[in-house]
Amino acid sequence: DVKVTQSSRYLVKRTGEKVFLECVQDMDHENMFWYRQDPGLGLRLIYFSYDVKMKEKGDIPEGYSVSREKKERFSLILESASTNQTSMYLCASSFRQGYSYEQYFGPGTRLTVT
Amino acid sequence: DQQVKQNSPSLSVQEGRISILNCDYTNSMFDYFLWYKKYPAEGPTFLISISSIKDKNEDGRFTVFLNKSAKHLSLHIVPSQPGDSAVYFCAAKSSGSARQLTFGSGTQLTVLP
Numbered sequence: 336d337v338k339v340t341q342s343s344r345y346l347v348k349r350t351g352e353k354v355f356l357e358c359v360q361d362m363d364h365e366n367m368f369w370y371r372q373d374p375g376l377g378l379r380l381i382y383f384s385y386d387v388k389m390k391e392k393g394d395i396p397e398g399y400s401v402s403r404e405k406k407e408r409f410s411l412i413l414e415s416a417s418t419n420q421t422s423m424y425l426c427a428s429s430f431r432q433g434y435s436y437e438q439y440f441g442p443g444t445r446l447t448v449t
Numbered sequence: 450d451q452q453v454k455q456n457s458p459s460l461s462v463q464e465g466r467i468s469i470l471n472c473d474y475t476n477s478m479f480d481y482f483l484w485y486k487k488y489p490a491e492g493p494t495f496l497i498s499i500s501s502i503k504d505k506n507e508d509g510r511f512t513v514f515l516n517k518s519a520k521h522l523s524l525h526i527v528p529s530q531p532g533d534s535a536v537y538f539c540a541a542k543s544s545g546s547a548r549q550l551t552f553g554s555g556t557q558l559t560v561l562p
Contacts, residue, residue, distance in 0.1 A: 339492070344490075366548055367547070369502055370552075375554055376554055377453075377455075377460070377538060377552045377553050377554035377555050378540075378552040379552075379561070380549055380550075380551075382481070383549060385546070385548075387538065391551065425493070427492075427549055428470065431548065436481050436498070436542050436548055436550070436552060437483065437495045437498065438495075440485075440492030440493045441492050442490070442491055442492050443490070443491070443492050445490075
């Protein structure tokens with residue numbers, strides 16, 4: 336059974352703080368993704384990584400950075416949190432090859448920036 | 450510009466009846482489509498998918514239909530059950546992508562007992 340875990344379910348941070356969100360998967364997936372989910376906007380891709388130390392910008396990368404030092408771990412960093420980054424953050428992973436394009440998601444982190 | 454659109458934010462259906470969730474897309478490069486279900490405070494879970502070379506895929510109570518000429522897909526749930534109440538997202542993969550998915554905005558399905 337694929338397991339994607341995220342470091343926190345709920346997080347409250349202050350404006351200007353540096354925030355780290357961590358994601359770990361146990362399926363040896365090459366690809367990992369960070370999304371944010373907002374009402375009426377669905378899931379929007381922030382960054383993804385297809386290999387260790389590799390990263391690609393998604394649709395909304397501004398204000399975020401990522402780190403992938405190990406295959407199983409993908410971190411999302413908010414360098415200076417702002418109130419408009421209050422959202423649900425979802426991590427996902429998938430294989431890079433083969434006929435299954437399914438992404439497996441973690442439970443999400445509800446981040447509130449005050 | 451939203452490439453994957455779910456125009457109905459919500460849908461209510463009586464238990465035992467059919468639920469039909471719709472999704473439209475604009476990008477002709479999309480070649481694979483997926484449906485996910487999401488309960489509150491949980492991550493989305495994969496439900497069913499379809500390749501662009503097919504027009505129908507069935508899995509138990511769930512059937513996905515793809516109409517490429519209309520750039521439209523739909524998810525049918527028959528019969529609907531109260532446990533199906535969740536937000537449903539359609540997603541699409543582009544043939545030119547490294548497996549990123551583009552998601553719609555979601556439809557909240559409520560199945561009334």
